[in-house]
Amino acid sequence: MSTAAVDTARRAPAIALAGVGRTYPGGVRALDDVSLTVEHGTFLAVMGPSGSGKSTLMHCAAGLDAPTSGSVRIDGREIAGLNETRRTELRRERVGFVFQAYNLIPSLSVEDNITLPLRLAARRPDRDWIRTLVERVGLADRLHHRPAELSGGQQQRAALVRALAARPAVVFADEPTGALDLRSAHQVLDLLRALVDDLGQTVVMVTHDPAAAARAHTALVMADGRVVETLHHPMAGRLAARLAALGDR
Secondary structure (H helix, E strand, O other): OOHHHHHHHHOOOOEEEEEEEEEEOOOEEEEEEEEEEEOOOOEEEEEOOOOOOHHHHHHHHOOOOOOOEEEEEEOOEEOOOOOHHHHHHHHHHHEEEEEOOOOOOOOOOHHHHHHHHHHHOOOOOOHHHHHHHHHHHOOOOOOOOOHHHOOHHHHHHHHHHHHHOOOOOEEEEEOOOOOOOHHHHHHHHHHHHHHHHHHOOOEEEEOOOHHHHOOOOEEEEEEOOEEEEEEEOOOHHHHHHHHHHHHOO
16 A cells, blocks of 8 residues: 555544534424435535525535534634634645635736635745646646636636635635536536546535436435435436425325
């Protein structure tokens, strides 16, 4: 076994949830005793009908929201029970985010958008790593452009590089192709899968699109705050049928 393989084997999971529940004021139970493990270098998709708990799962797993019960670990560090300041610090160090809205600052260049979170955290950008990412996503000749000069797909690729610039333990992608045309969506999904397969990145993606979820190694289907099915090597047709069946209940 190679040294890299040994190190990976000994490393704590990227994400580990044990018995996680989340109840909101008024008694609304969004998550109900959810447990899951996401190993490093894997691509997980989370699906479910509206109100199934998939977004709450992401928020709790990423440290954006505090669970009511249970344990949440990011790269081996327990975050349940941390105050907001400590959760923010952990997110800054170990988590990257990609959302449907690109959230790029219009007045800044692509390069400055990519490095802004690092500079706000008083961290020196790893220029070699960022260059690798920029070349990988095809934006090497767009670094000095403003976001308005880029297509939607290019803006989302810039947002993806920004999320990866700090070498996070895991990237959470919330409907990352929702605002894109079909061709651009395919390109972004291809990149996400390649970053996992080739660079060992860990990605957790929330999506309503069975075709997008089929790009992942594993797909979770949620309903009523619980994981009701786990599909390895998911296929779009089976996912669509499962979602349709949940909608007919």
